[in-house]
Amino acid sequence: MNPSFSSPTTNLLDEALGIGRTGSVPWRIALVQDCVEASGAFLLHHLLKRSLSAEAAGAVVFLGLAQPFSHYDRVLRKMGCNLSLQRNKNKLHFIDLLDLEFLVAGGTDQNAIEDGFMNLYNRILRFIEANNLMHNNGGWIRIIIDDISLLEIAAQGSSSHTFDFLQYCATLTSELDCSLLILNHGDIYSSEEDQRLLSHLDYLSDVVIKAETLSTGIAVDVHGQLTIINKRALGELGWSSSKVYNFQFKLKENAVEFFYPGTKF
Amino acid sequence: MEGEHAPALTIEDSLASSLGSSVFDHFLANLVSQIAAGKSQARGLVLVAFNRSPAFYLELLRRKGVDAQHVDKRVRILDCYSDPLGWKKRVPPLKTAQNLPVKANVACFSDARDTNKLMASILDLGKGTSYSELTATSCNVLNLVYLLTEFVGQDKSRFAVAIDLVSSLLRYTSLPIVAGLVNKLRSNDQTSCIVWLIHSDLHEQRVSAALAYVSTMVASIQPIAQCTDEQTSQQNSVWLGKNSDKAKLHVRLKRRNGRVKLLAEELHLDQVGVKFTAVGDQNSNAAKSLLPKVQFNLQLSEQERVERAKVVLPYEHQGNGEEIQIYDGRRSLSDSISISQPSVASPVISDTQVAPGIGEIHYVRDSDDEQPDSDEDPDDDLDI
Numbered sequence: 001m002n003p004s005f006s007s008p009t010t011n012l013l014d015e016a017l018g019i020g021r022t023g024s025v026p027w028r029i030a031l032v033q034d035c036v037e038a039s040g041a042f043l044l045h046h047l048l049k050r051s052l053s054a055e056a057a058g059a060v061v062f063l064g065l066a067q068p069f070s071h072y073d074r075v076l077r078k079m080g081c082n083l084s085l086q087r088n089k090n091k092l093h094f095i096d097l098l099d100l101e102f103l104v105a106g107g108t109d110q111n112a113i114e115d116g117f118m119n120l121y122n123r124i125l126r127f128i129e130a131n132n133l134m135h136n137n138g139g140w141i142r143i144i145i146d147d148i149s150l151l152e153i154a155a156q157g158s159s160s161h162t163f164d165f166l167q168y169c170a171t172l173t174s175e176l177d178c179s180l181l182i183l184n185h186g187d188i189y190s191s192e193e194d195q196r197l198l199s200h201l202d203y204l205s206d207v208v209i210k211a212e213t214l215s216t217g218i219a220v221d222v223h224g225q226l227t228i229i230n231k232r233a234l235g236e237l238g239w240s241s242s243k244v245y246n247f248q249f250k251l252k253e254n255a256v257e258f259f260y261p262g263t264k265f
Numbered sequence: 266m267e268g269e270h271a272p273a274l275t276i277e278d279s280l281a282s283s284l285g286s287s288v289f290d291h292f293l294a295n296l297v298s299q300i301a302a303g304k305s306q307a308r309g310l311v312l313v314a315f316n317r318s319p320a321f322y323l324e325l326l327r328r329k330g331v332d333a334q335h336v337d338k339r340v341r342i343l344d345c346y347s348d349p350l351g352w353k354k355r356v357p358p359l360k361t362a363q364n365l366p367v368k369a370n371v372a373c374f375s376d377a378r379d380t381n382k383l384m385a386s387i388l389d390l391g392k393g394t395s396y397s398e399l400t401a402t403s404c405n406v407l408n409l410v411y412l413l414t415e416f417v418g419q420d421k422s423r424f425a426v427a428i429d430l431v432s433s434l435l436r437y438t439s440l441p442i443v444a445g446l447v448n449k450l451r452s453n454d455q456t457s458c459i460v461w462l463i464h465s466d467l468h469e470q471r472v473s474a475a476l477a478y479v480s481t482m483v484a485s486i487q488p489i490a491q492c493t494d495e496q497t498s499q500q501n502s503v504w505l506g507k508n509s510d511k512a513k514l515h516v517r518l519k520r521r522n523g524r525v526k527l528l529a530e531e532l533h534l535d536q537v538g539v540k541f542t543a544v545g546d547q548n549s550n551a552a553k554s555l556l557p558k559v560q561f562n563l564q565l566s567e568q569e570r571v572e573r574a575k576v577v578l579p580y581e582h583q584g585n586g587e588e589i590q591i592y593d594g595r596r597s598l599s600d601s602i603s604i605s606q607p608s609v610a611s612p613v614i615s616d617t618q619v620a621p622g623i624g625e626i627h628y629v630r631d632s633d634d635e636q637p638d639s640d641e642d643p644d645d646d647l648d649i
Contacts, residue, residue: 114350122356129359160436164350171347174318176359192469199466202280231283242510 012258016228016245023056024140027206028173033186034211038224049081051142058140059131061124065097065150078254093127100154113155117165140177147183159197206232222248270451274460275480282488282512289462291539294329301335307425307457311390313343315433319371341390342371349377377437380446391424423457431463440472447479487513510534
């Protein structure tokens, strides 16, 4: 028996994250933390697909620093989602930041970096405005950042400016029906100061998704495990205790399978 | 008290048990309730909000049952969350945003890096003067004037200050400046008390230490269950689950006479909020839980302990002047206790005694053929 958990309506990941039918989520800020051996990019792809599904009632702003648009288009096409079409329908706003010089275009001093981030923030605001006008203030907005470490590189290593930008994105999540999804690499920070950036992100997030390898090593049927810490489960302003989920995943050609340890035959 | 610095409370937590925000909310709500009921020295509260929106705090106070009128009169929020660096003033505003009514007791602050201005704003809010200079333009000034006269007033009434996240402030400026700000606030006549939250793992150790020096009370939140590095992810998730809504609160209180008092409590987070209970007997439970559950007994009973203490170790002298009886492998153990050590001078050629139940061993020691040098017994200076 091979239980299939990859039906489009629900799977373990969607349940753990509380993703509703319309793609809305109860959390405001989610952090995906991966490592070299277990890349978390598949999570972004999956969540991007869920956010752009036919029933989804919102729009996505995607800050692409790691890959060009064509890469995501190819990957999502295999998963059954046409990114170009969604972009044309204005459900997806792809901000191409592959050229990491975008922040220092106006010079390399501190003010220029801050101005660069402010302009980026402004671009996001304008898209949200256009989207609200079109859909009469309805629908949620999801901001996906791939990935934050490259944003820091673009800011010439200034984690302080990166954080200022994230803070402004975070205020968007509380003022509007907006959620923020950040991808970060957990294994590239060596110094204590950089570890603090990881801690900062952890404090900021309502949900932390960690993609790791199995402690037992490489396996054919299982590519890794996910630990999801949902800090504000059943999120209301007053919170319940946090929920922790742990399950494993296998990457297939067009989809991802999620299953509890030991249930995959 | 006159001439004394205002008391200051630091609430610190870490990722291992991040209930600091809940504890801060609890203190804040209690403080506001006491101010509203007239039980506190302070007549008002200034909340400097970096970490969460003013709307969050207003909703929190409403849920905790503080009367909305009292909140309007007694609480002023300096909003350093929405636009700490003034970006929103430099980009066109969102046209279609649902314009939430701006609360009269919330002032937006856009210069988080300028601590002098921050200090001035806190004091102004506390004193209830110059308020109109700070507010966003969409505020109703007439409403403000009415509210302000009800706030602290012209006399020497005092106000409390709460900073929701000093860690954020430390991001915008440096430690010496923040410490200076805190000291200035404490020494201000009209400040009745200050409370702030800090995430200790976002800073170096010295930062927490420096802020602990300027506080009269430090409440640190520690995890209930300790984590070890060897834990697997499975165990980690269980540990995380355990630590997510329970923690230990260690309070260090500095008295005026220099004495330091330590208190400990357990705290537990539920739907309503934070609840404190006295510390249970955790030590024995913790020790028991460290032993793996197996079907045999890994611990010693009392009698076993006594018996163990009675065992005579073969190389240990008992301190009673007897000659050392060393088992040299030639006799069975029971015989060697009663037989004195064979003199080294008399050669023992072979050992014909054998351990009971086992075949005979005839062994000739080479060293017995030699004439030993009796002056150089290497064991003479042994005194175990």
